[in-house]
Amino acid sequence: MALGTFSLICHPQTPAMGVKSVSVAWEARGDALMLRYRVDGAGGLVLPAPAAPERHDDLWKTTCFEMFLGQAGTTYREFNFSPSSRWATYAFADYREGGRDAEMTIAPAIVIRREGDAAICEVRLSRAILDGAVCAGLTAVIEEMGVDGKGGHKSYWALARGEGRPDFHKRSCFTLQLAAAEAP
Template sequence: MGTFSLNCHPATPAKSVRGLSVGWAQEDSALRLTYRVQGAQHLVLPKTQPAARTDGLWKTTCFEMFLGLSGTAYSEFNFSPSSQWAAYGFHDYRDSAGDWPMAQAPQVSVERQGEDVLAHVRLPSVVLEGARVAGLTAVIEEEGGVLSYWALAHGVKPDFHLRSCFTLSIASAEAP
């Protein structure tokens, strides 16, 4: 589908991160996302852990995706550089429907390329069923506890759950 640039919310400026982009590639059985953090010299990366569903990943560096479904329903996916992940469903804005069912866990890996960090995420393509729009986001923690919030689009305050921030149209949802 392409590569998309995320914008840092002006109320939460980054320390040294210069940019963040997300590559999106759909295959028959998988969705591949590649998050590239540019200027990641001071990026805080959580220690590698066994891949497992874990809550609270957004408290430090975490890559995320929101999928807008029909009506006001949506799903949220969190991908930690530690390899841990989370998936949640919502009936409406922050109205939890509990854990989003995942028959196959996301695969998350991280690599450094010079001053950049790349996070590779592989998800089963079934997560896109019923999705109409997506929001690509990231919470970035840098040394000293500096947090910045990155998204395709922002509201007045950093809030990735706002439907107006889900600006990426998913072509498969538009097919007849």
């Protein structure tokens, strides 16, 4: 069952340098949820070094792909997927409140590859993570080489952007409504 492919919007306060677009393909297959993040114009993309596929904090400090799952009320979960193969997940009771490590019974499988001038990060998750979710936000932190040849230039991409600085935790960014058929 495919939900679709979604284009992310670059926040105007953080324009990209060489990246032309970021999109996410969402597909539910059997007991798996597949996310495929595609970065076009990725020649200057900074990727973290490969690492053991384990839970790790602060992944958003460099290129990182993310998903937020909103539940009824104000609770939500945040998922971070690093091209290094590390991951993290957090549970919140309300906007940035009660943040704590959330359990993942099955760790995500994360693979990054290049296709010409594109970088593609595929994430395979247990479809069970959708249980109770009513909406989703798909986001990306993209780090590129600066004009000085060093990393550090970041742009922030999301399905929708709120007012002010980039903030993926705002419920207004969770614009993807999940159909009951997407739940396990």
